[in-house]
Amino acid sequence: MSEGDCLFCKIANQEIHANVVFEDDKLVAIKDIDPVAPVHILLIPKSHRASLNATTAEDIELLGHIQLTAAAIAKKLNVAEEGYRLLCNCGPAGGQAVMHIHYHLLGGRDLGWPPG
Numbered sequence: 001m002s003e004g005d006c007l008f009c010k011i012a013n014q015e016i017h018a019n020v021v022f023e024d025d026k027l028v029a030i031k032d033i034d035p036v037a038p039v040h041i042l043l044i045p046k047s048h049r050a051s052l053n054a055t056t057a058e059d060i061e062l063l064g065h066i067q068l069t070a071a072a073i074a075k076k077l078n079v080a081e082e083g084y085r086l087l088c089n090c091g092p093a094g095g096q097a098v099m100h101i102h103y104h105l106l107g108g109r110d111l112g113w114p115p116g
Helices: 007-012 057-076
Strands: 020-023 027-031 039-045 084-087 103-107
Antiparallel strands (some): 027 039, 039 103
């Protein structure tokens, strides 16, 4: 899939409407349209990478920014103290449905372990 056909690139470029909870020059965070928890936010980098496997050492700043932003959003949405999960599915067998790296912030209920 090319960047031009990528759903998350279109959301990041505001070509497709989404319920945005945070945005800066590096990423956009939106409410998932099919949530699996009371809080289900997708953190989507604005630069296209197919998956975590497509990142390099040059992406360290971006990956750290995603994690710090996720923690700030969890606080803002009042799930930080009780607990939340931040996950990145990688590849089809890992549950990745859109081939653009993104993280799921889940909270607001007991998430249990092991997942899946």
